[in-house]
Amino acid sequence: MTEILVVTSGKGGVGKTTTSASLATGLAQLGKKVAVIDFDVGLRNLDLIMGCERRVVYDFVNVIQGEATLKQALIRDKRLDNLYVLAASQTRDKDALTQEGVEKVLKGLEEDKFDYVVCDSPAGIEKGAHLAMYFADQAVVVVNPEVSSVRDSDRILGLLASKTRHAENGSGEVAQHLLLSRYNPVRVAAGEMLSVQDVEEILGISVVGVIPESEQVLAASNAGVPVILDNESLAGQAYQDTVARILGEERPLRFLDVQRKGLLKRMFGG
Amino acid sequence: MGILDFLRSKPKNTANLARERLRIIVAQERSTRGGPDYLPLLRSELLEVIRKYVHVDPDAVNVNLESDSGHDVLELSVALPESEDDNA
Ligand SMILES: Nc1ncnc2c1ncn2[C@@H]1O[C@H](COP(=O)(O)OP(=O)(O)O)[C@@H](O)[C@H]1O
Numbered sequence: 220m221t222e223i224l225v226v227t228s229g230k231g232g233v234g235k236t237t238t239s240a241s242l243a244t245g246l247a248q249l250g251k252k253v254a255v256i257d258f259d260v261g262l263r264n265l266d267l268i269m270g271c272e273r274r275v276v277y278d279f280v281n282v283i284q285g286e287a288t289l290k291q292a293l294i295r296d297k298r299l300d301n302l303y304v305l306a307a308s309q310t311r312d313k314d315a316l317t318q319e320g321v322e323k324v325l326k327g328l329e330e331d332k333f334d335y336v337v338c339d340s341p342a343g344i345e346k347g348a349h350l351a352m353y354f355a356d357q358a359v360v361v362v363n364p365e366v367s368s369v370r371d372s373d374r375i376l377g378l379l380a381s382k383t384r385h386a387e388n389g390s391g392e393v394a395q396h397l398l399l400s401r402y403n404p405v406r407v408a409a410g411e412m413l414s415v416q417d418v419e420e421i422l423g424i425s426v427v428g429v430i431p432e433s434e435q436v437l438a439a440s441n442a443g444v445p446v447i448l449d450n451e452s453l454a455g456q457a458y459q460d461t462v463a464r465i466l467g468e469e470r471p472l473r474f475l476d477v478q479r480k481g482l483l484k485r486m487f488g489g
Numbered sequence: 490m491g492i493l494d495f496l497r498s499k500p501k502n503t504a505n506l507a508r509e510r511l512r513i514i515v516a517q518e519r520s521t522r523g524g525p526d527y528l529p530l531l532r533s534e535l536l537e538v539i540r541k542y543v544h545v546d547p548d549a550v551n552v553n554l555e556s557d558s559g560h561d562v563l564e565l566s567v568a569l570p571e572s573e574d575d576n577a
């Protein structure tokens with residue numbers, strides 16, 4: 220059985236692509252056969268975050284339209300050989316993605332015995348975002364501790380419960396995981412930022428992970444290496460915990476408290 | 490009361506503000522979710538009408554769509570201010 224996992228949010232810029240790259244890589248590190256698909260038609264980015272942008276020949280839409288086979292379009296990761304990337308098309312034609320087309324690609328991945336397909340959703344609630352979540356078995360809703368992001372994620376949670384294959388066919392529910400990202404414990408302690416508890420309470424669901432705001436995320440994207448591979452970084456470690464929890468392991472949340480060292484470093488630039 | 494107070498009061502707890510605002514808007518949006526697209530507009534127009542007669546808060550009007558064995562029931566509740574009797 221192939222598990223289809225969508226990473227979605229409603230709002231843009233909250234960390235969906237960062238999360239998709241790290242979760243896919245983390246699952247592959249644990250031996251799963253994983254494909255990560257960029258659904259952001261017209262705004263290809265996942266390839267850069269995964270560090271494979273120069274190896275993109277064919278994309279998602281080429282496969283849907285029969286211009287390339289899935290095998291030709293899947294880019295094998297340089298670091299993990301059970302991890303593959305399917306790039307978004309750069310076409311401006313938003314109708315290039317169709318439900319039948321997406322279904323065909325997902326069926327192909329199932330035949331190829333993939334354990335996980337991670338779908339990196341575009342922002343918004345339009346067609347691309349709808350198709351990214353439609354076939355999902357599980358959803359990671361990325362939220363930032365900020366008013367518009369929290370409100371948007373509540374909308375997305377509503378859509379996941381009603382506008383997906385499982386909801387329409389009555390074939391079970393999409394498992395919902397809330398991932399709080401860009402969390403800054405210093406600002407939370409100062410009363411400037413919503414806390415984990417605030418967000419959980421407002422949305423009525425508990426978090427599967429909390430990813431701290433971290434400078435290493437930018438460094439990782441600069442280098443084209445998913446931040447989960449940076450074992451030193453707090454964000455990387457938090458993503459590792461999150462992957463373990465998605466696989467059913469229980470782990471306590473980390474990095475929620477103000478770290479003295481971090482604060483001193485911040486002040487003195489150490 | 491001078492400058493010290495001003496400095497001290499600077500870091501306001503805006504997270505509390507965010508939390509309260511989100512509580513209200515999320516509850517409101519959930520109540521009309523899945524219903525027809527006109528529900529939010531219906532709600533705000535009802536609010537306008539009600540405000541011609543009583544002064545109520547924007548979140549005092551609650552519109553809820555319930556599905557009850559085959560047909561939908563539109564539930565409407567208005568929280569009136571406590572001092573209403575004295576004003577009338
Ligand atoms: N935990 C984090 N700490 C710091 N910056 C982050 C974090 N997560 C994401 N970012 C940054 O936020 C920006 C948007 O992230 P991205 O993953 O592209 O979001 P989305 O796909 O939702 O639009 C990027 O510049 C990324 O480096």
Ligand SMILES: [Mg+2]
Pocket residue numbers: 235236237259264340341
């Ligand atoms: Mg993105």
